[in-house]
Amino acid sequence: MTSEPNLLAVIQRQLSELNKSESKVAHAILNAPEEATRLSIASLASAAGVSEPSVNRFCKRFGATGFPDFKLQLATSLASGVRYVSRAVEFSDDINTFPVKLFNNAITALMTAKEDLPLKAIARAVDQIAQARRVYFFGLGTSAAVARDAEHKFFRFNVPVFTHEDPLMQRMLAASAGVGDLFFFISHTGRTKVLIETADIVRQTEASIVSLTAEGSPLAQKSHCCINVTVEEDTEQYLPMTSRLVQLVILDVLAAGVTLRRGEGFTPHLARIKDSLKDTRFPTS
Amino acid sequence: MTSEPNLLAVIQRQLSELNKSESKVAHAILNAPEEATRLSIASLASAAGVSEPSVNRFCKRFGATGFPDFKLQLATSLASGVRYVSRAVEFSDDINTFPVKLFNNAITALMTAKEDLPLKAIARAVDQIAQARRVYFFGLGTSAAVARDAEHKFFRFNVPVFTHEDPLMQRMLAASAGVGDLFFFISHTGRTKVLIETADIVRQTEASIVSLTAEGSPLAQKSHCCINVTVEEDTEQYLPMTSRLVQLVILDVLAAGVTLRRGEGFTPHLARIKDSLKDTRFPTS
DNA sequence: CGGCTTTTGTAAGAATATTACGAATAATGC
DNA sequence: GCATTATTCGTAATATTCTTACAAAAGCCG
Numbered sequence: 001m002t003s004e005p006n007l008l009a010v011i012q013r014q015l016s017e018l019n020k021s022e023s024k025v026a027h028a029i030l031n032a033p034e035e036a037t038r039l040s041i042a043s044l045a046s047a048a049g050v051s052e053p054s055v056n057r058f059c060k061r062f063g064a065t066g067f068p069d070f071k072l073q074l075a076t077s078l079a080s081g082v083r084y085v086s087r088a089v090e091f092s093d094d095i096n097t098f099p100v101k102l103f104n105n106a107i108t109a110l111m112t113a114k115e116d117l118p119l120k121a122i123a124r125a126v127d128q129i130a131q132a133r134r135v136y137f138f139g140l141g142t143s144a145a146v147a148r149d150a151e152h153k154f155f156r157f158n159v160p161v162f163t164h165e166d167p168l169m170q171r172m173l174a175a176s177a178g179v180g181d182l183f184f185f186i187s188h189t190g191r192t193k194v195l196i197e198t199a200d201i202v203r204q205t206e207a208s209i210v211s212l213t214a215e216g217s218p219l220a221q222k223s224h225c226c227i228n229v230t231v232e233e234d235t236e237q238y239l240p241m242t243s244r245l246v247q248l249v250i251l252d253v254l255a256a257g258v259t260l261r262r263g264e265g266f267t268p269h270l271a272r273i274k275d276s277l278k279d280t281r282f283p284t285s
Numbered sequence: 286m287t288s289e290p291n292l293l294a295v296i297q298r299q300l301s302e303l304n305k306s307e308s309k310v311a312h313a314i315l316n317a318p319e320e321a322t323r324l325s326i327a328s329l330a331s332a333a334g335v336s337e338p339s340v341n342r343f344c345k346r347f348g349a350t351g352f353p354d355f356k357l358q359l360a361t362s363l364a365s366g367v368r369y370v371s372r373a374v375e376f377s378d379d380i381n382t383f384p385v386k387l388f389n390n391a392i393t394a395l396m397t398a399k400e401d402l403p404l405k406a407i408a409r410a411v412d413q414i415a416q417a418r419r420v421y422f423f424g425l426g427t428s429a430a431v432a433r434d435a436e437h438k439f440f441r442f443n444v445p446v447f448t449h450e451d452p453l454m455q456r457m458l459a460a461s462a463g464v465g466d467l468f469f470f471i472s473h474t475g476r477t478k479v480l481i482e483t484a485d486i487v488r489q490t491e492a493s494i495v496s497l498t499a500e501g502s503p504l505a506q507k508s509h510c511c512i513n514v515t516v517e518e519d520t521e522q523y524l525p526m527t528s529r530l531v532q533l534v535i536l537d538v539l540a541a542g543v544t545l546r547r548g549e550g551f552t553p554h555l556a557r558i559k560d561s562l563k564d565t566r567f568p569t570s
Numbered sequence: 571c572g573g574c575t576t577t578t579g580t581a582a583g584a585a586t587a588t589t590a591c592g593a594a595t596a597a598t599g600c
Numbered sequence: 601g602c603a604t605t606a607t608t609c610g611t612a613a614t615a616t617t618c619t620t621a622c623a624a625a626a627g628c629c630g
Contacts, residue, residue, distance in 0.1 A: 021609065037357060041587060051610045056588065067587060068353070068617090072322055072360050079364035091549050095408045098545065099538045103399040106534045107392055114388040123380045141562075142437050149430035149529070191566040218567050241537045244434070245530055249391045252526045253384045260383065264376050277426075281476040282503050306578065326618060336579045341619065352618065353586090 007077040008033055010062065021050040025058040029074070037075040041067045102241070109242035110249060113229060121227045122250070125210050126257035128225060129154070133180030137163045138170050140195055142240055143186040146247050150184070153255045156273050157262065167194040174198045177207035184210050188243045190217025199223070212247055292362040293318055295347065306339040307346065314359070322360040326352045387526070394527035395534060398514060406512045407535070410495050411542035413510060414444070418465030422448045423455050425480055427525055428471040431532050435469070438540045441558050442547065452479040459483045462492035469495050473528045475502025484508070497532055 011026050018026055028048035029036045036044060045052045056067055064070035093101065129135060135154060139147035144165040151163040164170050171194075174183065183202045187195055190213035199222045202209055208224045215228035229246050296311050303311055313333035314321045321329060330337045344355035378386065414420060420439060424432035429450040436448040449455050456479075459468065468487045472480055475498035484507040487494055493509045500513035514531050 019608065038354075040585080042585090052587075053589080053611090054609065057609090069323075071357070075357050075360045076364040079361040091545060093545065095404050095542070098541055099402050099404065099407060100399060102538050102541060103395055103402075103534055106530075106537075107395050107399070110388055110392050110395070114385060114392070117384050117388075119380050119384065122384060142434060145430050145434035145437060148433055149427060152427050152430060189566060191569070193565055193567060196567070241534075245391075245533060248530060248533075249388055249526075252391075253387050256383055256387060257380070260376060260378065280478055281474060282478060282481070284476070304577065325616080327616095337618075338580090338620085339578065342578090 007062065007073050021048075021054040022058050022061065024048045024050050025055055033074060033078055037071050037078065106242055106245055109246055113246045113249070116230070118228050121225060122253060122257065124225045125227055125254055126261060128182055128208060128210055129159070129184075129254060130157075130258050130261045131180075132159055132182035134160045134162070135182045135184060136170075136173060137161065137184045137186065138195065138198065139186035140165070140167065140192055142244055143188060143247070146186050146244050146251070147184075149248060150186070150251045153251060154258070157255075157258050167198070170195075170198045171201060174201040174205070174207075177202055177205040179206040181205070181207035182210060183207055185213065185219055185223070186247060187211070187213045187217075187219055188240050188247075190214040190219035192219075195219065196222065212250060292347065292358050299347075306333075306335040307343050309333045309335050310340055310343040318359060318363055322356050322363065391527055391530055394531055398531045398534070401515070403513050406510060407538060407542065409510045410512055410539055411546060413467055413493060413495055414439070414469075414539060415442075415543050415546045416465075417444060417467035419445045419447070420467045420469060421455075421458060422446065422469045422471065423480065423483065424471035425450070425452065425477055427529050428473060428532070431471050431529055431536070432469075434533060435471070435536045438536060439543070442540075442543050452483070455480075455483045456486060459486040459490070459492075462487055462490040464491040466490070466492035467495060468492055470498065470504060470508070471532060472496070472498045472502075472504055473525050473532075475499040475504035477504075480504065481507065497535060 008030065011030060015023065015026055025044070025048045028044060039047065041052050041055050045055045048055065059067050059070035062070065062073075064073055137147040137150045137154075139145075144163075147163045147165075151161050155161045162173070164173065177183065183199070185195060185199060190211070196218050199209055199211075199219060203222060209222060210225045210227070211219050211223040212227045212229060213219045213223075215226075215230055220226040220228065227250060229243065229250060293315065296315060300308065300311055310329070310333045313329060324332065326337050326340050330340045333340065341352055344352050347355065347358075349355035349358055422432040422435045422439075424430075429448075432448045432450075436446050440446045447458070449458065462468065468484070470480060470484060475496070481503050484494055484496075484504060488507060494507060495510045495512070496504050496508040497512045497514060498504045498508075500511075500515055505511040505513065512535060514528065514535060
């Protein structure tokens with residue numbers, strides 16, 4: 001499965017290097033991609049104003065074995081949700097375009113992350129969490145919200161979980177750590193100074209560090225176990241959006257892992273927690 | 286574009302109602318879906334141990350106009366990333382299966398939401414946020430983390446933003462609201478009593494209510510503008526996972542909307558905020 | 571067991587895609 | 601500016617793939 005990012009983008013990019021009839025075909029396809037997947041070679045040829053073999057040659061030029069194969073690839077790359085060649089939101093966008101773009105970005109980020117999950121690290125992290133006496137989730141900025149989310153998930157496992165957004169609190173807790181304590185750091189960049197300083201403090205104790213951050217970053221280097229999330233995101237220009245989504249799903253994965261670890265006997269406990277919320281809600285009509 | 290969720294799932298579901306040769310074809314396809322998209326009708330027929338017309342009839346039974354059309358649909362639904370028929374994590378799952386399942390669930394949730402975005406409500410919400418004098422993001426439980434995330438996003442727009450997880454604080458702030466205040470409620474169910482009571486309090490003031498919640502829920506009914514997120518999720522049995530992802534992306538959409546609204550002249554302001562963080566990080570090597 | 575319906579395969583036919591080849595066009599050299 | 605060559609393109613034949621019509625087989629009920 002050669003994961004050519006997006007056939008349409010490839011065509012778009014090579015547009016200038018195509019000869020006359022090939023470029024006619026290219027335009028016909030770019031104008032109505034989804035329709036092209038349904039057309040026969042004859043229909044597409046006439047729509048583009050060229051002959052059938054020209055269409056066939058076009059397909060082969062782009063790596064397909066023939067027209068049917070090309071249609072298949074086209075359909076696949078359309079379905080991947082990454083329809084739009086340009087991913088970034090621009091000021092010319094309107095309500096009909098930018099929401100879809102953002103959703104597509106989020107979807108591709110998750111799909112990319114899915115392809116390359118650090119399963120070993122995840123398994124190890126599940127181990128550590130399942131055995132920990134206490135777990136601290138620390139993040140700053142956007143990652144603080146992720147940490148908060150993690151807290152809401154993990155407290156259900158009978159493990160005392162703590163979150164603090166205040167760096168000073170984080171430091172003090174780090175300093176008073178001991179055996180069985182687990183510090184779970186969340187950071188997109190892995191370069192936030194105060195967070196790394198806190199990690200340094202933890203390293204002087206018997207506690208262990210798991211982090212969800214960028215590969216090879218200073219924070220990653222200080223961790224006993226690091227779950228790498230490599231989401232390429234233009235953080236310089238835009239706000240981090242997709243990376244935190246990936247982080248959240250990874251935390252879901254960890255939570256599920258701990259649940260599985262606890263075994264089926266644990267479900268009643270989870271059910272009890274659920275039930276405790278029942279009276280806080282209006283019943284469904 | 287009839288968004289049939291997933292062809293494989295449909296086949297799986299109808300498996301028991303198929304006759305002998307149809308079920309042979311079904312199994313052949315379910316065993317090797319991606320290969321089936323590349324096979325000719327003759328190859329698939331022999332792989333399944335049936336005749337070509339049987340395969341053809343099978344295709345028509347599932348809504349395709351013929352075999353090529355079927356292959357197209359199959360390719361499309363495979364590309365959507367939702368390869369696995371069973372969505373729920375089971376106790377028999379191991380590290381190789383459940384992370385992928387969870388990612389797939391997240392991806393489909395976003396894709397489904399994308400298909401049916403309430404653009405009008407989003408546009409209205411952007412209007413309201415852009416004009417508001419103050420914005421309060423209120424949520425409880427998991428949604429509190431989402432609210433926190435929203436706070437981190439929206440403060441950049443020079444609009445005073447507030448989040449509080451404490452229901453009592455939420456009530457008091459609601460009571461002291463006035464013209465130009467905007468209360469943004471986030472709730473998966475839309476049925477949380479304390480949150481709805483707070484909404485009631487807001488309604489007695491001049492402030493307005495925007496909510497991100499389930500369609501038709503009590504909370505939705507009390508809102509001036511409601512962004513419906515219909516994520517079908519078994520909240521009774523599992524923790525809400527996918528719904529909050531959709532909520533987060535919707536908030537990204539709103540943030541992007543406000544940015545576009547502010548116009549290009551606003552980018553320097555955003556850049557300044559970015560820059561302010563520079564010294565908190567270790568430089569990239 | 572015999573008539574009925576349903577299911578399935580055979581074989582012919584239609585549609586579709588591919589290849590080979592030659593004509594047209596453009597490019598290069600003199 | 602003309603001849604030569606290379607590239608591009610379309611026609612037509614061929615091969616492949618799909619669909620349909622029909623009949624045989626299998627299952628069902630009296």
